[in-house]
Ligand SMILES: Nc1ncnc2c1ncn2[C@@H]1O[C@H](COP(=O)(O)OP(=O)(O)O)[C@@H](O)[C@H]1O
């Protein structure tokens with residue numbers, strides 16, 4: 001356990017000393033702050049716009065940061081040969097991957113927390129009184145970030161950052177639009193139910209990221225909105241978190257399986 | 266005899282590379298063992314398969330066939346890893362860390378408590394002459410400094426066995442001598458050292474035994490004195506005939522005494538008489554040439 005922690009801490013430290021990550025993060029915070037300015041232009045809608053832009057920003061930048069760091073996480077170690085000295089140390093390969101992943105999780109947690117704090121301060125200035133709705137919304141986005149990270153790390157155990165980034169972004173986009181895709185499949189393949197069920201099965205295997213960004217849609221037939229006071233319940237958040245963490249664990253197990261079998265040449 | 270520290274039996278590695286999956290047999294059936302307390306040199310020209318063999322020993326790549334054992338355990342074994350130190354070929358380390366942080370990080374991977382790690386880190390940094398650079402980030406380190414830092418991190422667990430891949434490469438003559446002395450002092454601490462090199466003089470000066478590897482095969486294993494044929498190549502005699510130097514090479518059959526007597530009687534001074542036996546260099550060249558002739 002100590003060793004996994006040492007690897008996680010080292011990974012966190014590396015990220016903290018990476019200037020590019022700061023640049024992305026500062027940009028994200030500026031975007032959230034800019035929501036305030038946009039809000040000023042529209043009468044009485046300031047808070048609404050800040051919420052939408054802020055959550056959107058956290059979602060997009062959280063995922064960008066996750067993909068960006070995730071696809072490099074293991075690949076860079078192999079490419080730069082930094083793991084040559086450490087794989088022979090008394091650690092299992094799975095401990096190495098898990099430590100790297102946890103280090104990245106630590107980094108992303110700090111980043112999501114920072115963006116959330118910026119958003120909350122912005123909203124508070126606009127007269128928002130803290131409620132559980134925004135906490136639940138941010139928590140869902142955070143779980144989504146963890147899931148996307150696991151997928152990026154999975155690809156980075158056997159593929160270049162560029163390809164891993166494309167694959168992960170692809171899965172993200174498909175995962176975000178599962179209901180639309182289901183509807184599309186239903187309409188397009190009315191006459192060939194076997195094709196439709198195969199495609200539906202494929203979608204079933206891919207992560208359902210739609211679970212994590214619910215505002216403005218229907219959840220179990222009930223409209224959910226961060227504005228109207230009919231947002232998803234804590235029970236829903238718990239369920240979605242369970243799904244996200246379970247899915248991440250499976251993907252990570254696969255990543256470890258591949259990483260444990262490969263040659264470091 | 267005590268159990269070997271490293272045992273390699275019929276070890277093979279075939280790489281498939283490129284789009285066409287072309288096959289390269291990098292290691293073709295190596296068998297040797299390294300005994301406790303010895304300095305074992307693993308010598309061969311570039312591309313002979315030294316790094317490939319060492320990577321299999323360290324669990325970085327998997328053998329295509331054969332076995333390798335460290336401290337009596339099949340690789341990889343956590344218990345064995347705990348007692349081994351490893352310096353990779355031209356080591357690369359995290360550029361965001363300082364020298365001190367890197368050695369400390371290595372110590373954490375051995376689960377050493379801070380009370381052991383801290384003083385040992387300082388001692389090792391001092392041993393490799395990096396105390397002054399310990400707080401610099403590694404991106405500012407030269408190749409030679411990284412090599413020395415690599416040695417420091419390899420010794421953080423006070424290992425029984427030290428495996429070094431080309432420890433002297435990238436160093437200037439003084440640096441080379443320092444590393445040689447360090448390896449010598451490891452032996453006097455009772456550690457077993459297994460190191461690879463393509464630099465023959467390093468091996469000749471250091472090793473108790475060595476293995477010569479050419480194109481993925483072992484050509485010879487044994488004490489250096491046995492690998493080098495004890496036979497005399499020639500005797501070099503340098504004379505001074507009235508101020509004019511003269512050099513003669515006498516073949517092993519010639520009578521050196523008679524030659525010298527005749528020379529002295531003829532008014533010459535004897536400057537030097539050197540029996541030239543085979544050097545590792547000669548052996549090396551002989552092996553590589555034999556290999557090329559076979560192609
Ligand atoms: N990843 C790889 N893919 C294909 N061939 C390789 C790979 N690594 C090493 N080789 C080949 O294996 C042989 C041995 O290489 P290596 O073990 O690095 O030699 P040495 O360390 O003795 O210089 C060389 O011919 C090299 O080209």
Ligand SMILES: [Mg+2]
Pocket residue numbers: 312315316317354431
């Ligand atoms: Mg080599």
